[in-house]
Amino acid sequence: MSRYRAALAGLGLILIVLLYVGLPGPPEQTSQLQRGLNVTVLAGLTRGNSQIFYREVLPIQQARRAQVVLLHGKAFNSRTWEQLGTLQLLSKRGYRAVAIDLPGFGNSAPSKEARTEAGRAELLERVLRDLHVQNAVLVSPSLSGSYALPFLMRSHHQLRGFVPIAPTSTRNYTQEQFWAVKTPTLILYGELDHTLARESLQQLHHLPNHSVVKLPNAGHACYLHKPEAFHLALLSFLDHLP
Structure with a gap:
């Protein structure tokens, strides 16, 4: 009888372990110490049908009104902004910052919505809603322009600010469409970005309420080549938003 009870107990323990491994866990929390800032980076999945992986830091000072949403280019993902120290720096300055993995990148699965312009705009809108992001400032490098620009054209009234960094897809919109965005x-x-930066500038200059910062001796991923200059420009823009 004792062997029978021991076997049952062992079987029960195995089932508990299997259930624990199979169940989705809570958002990952990893303490980060970078550039002298001790903050906590949270990671998790949005609740939408097409689940999107994100990283965010809560402001370690009193939260400012603008909330910064960081997209990424083709060779990168949300972790880029953590490794660069951008998430941590924004937290120290009192901004809530969220970096997301676009569908098919990092820890986000591919999504059928990403196949169309309207689908990409709706997906981004839903992600912001799921994460309760308000007064968003959207940072959009390179490839992510195919998400940010459709969103900008249809939902720019929801944005507090927009930071394009040589984004793709600018040719998809007319001068009049850019003029309408305030x-x-x-x-x-x-x-040193003589291709996509030059092409996108021709269209982005039609935005009526814009300023331009050129980072010297930096290429397409200028935020990686000149992170301090990039951070200074971004923080100055955020700090002076109405």
């Missing part, structure tokens, strides 16, 4: 905009690009 969102405060900081156009950032690297001095």
